[in-house]
Amino acid sequence: DVKVTQSSRYLVKRTGEKVFLECVQDMDHENMFWYRQDPGLGLRLIYFSYDVKMKEKGDIPEGYSVSREKKERFSLILESASTNQTSMYLCASWTSGYNEQFFGPGTRLTVL
Amino acid sequence: SQKIEQNSEALNIQEGKTATLTCNYTNYSPAYLQWYRQDPGRGPVFLLLIRENEKEKRKERLKVTFDTTLKQSLFHITASQPADSATYLCALDWETGANNLFFGTGTRLTVIP
Numbered sequence: 638d639v640k641v642t643q644s645s646r647y648l649v650k651r652t653g654e655k656v657f658l659e660c661v662q663d664m665d666h667e668n669m670f671w672y673r674q675d676p677g678l679g680l681r682l683i684y685f686s687y688d689v690k691m692k693e694k695g696d697i698p699e700g701y702s703v704s705r706e707k708k709e710r711f712s713l714i715l716e717s718a719s720t721n722q723t724s725m726y727l728c729a730s731w732t733s734g735y736n737e738q739f740f741g742p743g744t745r746l747t748v749l
Numbered sequence: 750s751q752k753i754e755q756n757s758e759a760l761n762i763q764e765g766k767t768a769t770l771t772c773n774y775t776n777y778s779p780a781y782l783q784w785y786r787q788d789p790g791r792g793p794v795f796l797l798l799i800r801e802n803e804k805e806k807r808k809e810r811l812k813v814t815f816d817t818t819l820k821q822s823l824f825h826i827t828a829s830q831p832a833d834s835a836t837y838l839c840a841l842d843w844e845t846g847a848n849n850l851f852f853g854t855g856t857r858l859t860v861i862p
Contacts, residue, residue: 679854727792737783738850740792
């Protein structure tokens, strides 16, 4: 079974802090994605990566950056957290041999 | 821009009945459409995929239809059970092979015993 893990289930940070969210997948997938999920807005794509050191902006990249130094790991970085970044963050991975994306359990981030 | 609507935010049905969830989209048809289940506090889990040239797909008690004329997909759960209670998301990919999915906001289904 594909497993996607995220470093924290719950995280509380203060405005202005730098925040790192880590995602690891164990199935050698080329593609990895970061979404945020908010009530009434659904899942929105922040960034994705189709290979090591490659990244592409999604629909809402402002205020975020990403890092993919190793194939299995995709990090989401909030350079200076703000209260409007309070959300559920979901990581996913995909390879062309599958139909679907595989999601991690999510990190619920609260920025105070 | 593309828009996806799941027109029921919440749906309550009696155990044993068939639940029908709707996903509508605008503009041109996607290469394929997927349905996911999401339980509270967890990530979405894939259920079914249907391609633009398919009318219907089944998996156990689940059935998905895809009408490119109406720009609509219907997701059915027959003989529903309380364990089917969850949020169901539709997701569309407009670029074949890229798997860049656009998600609807979801329908929260509650099956009442």
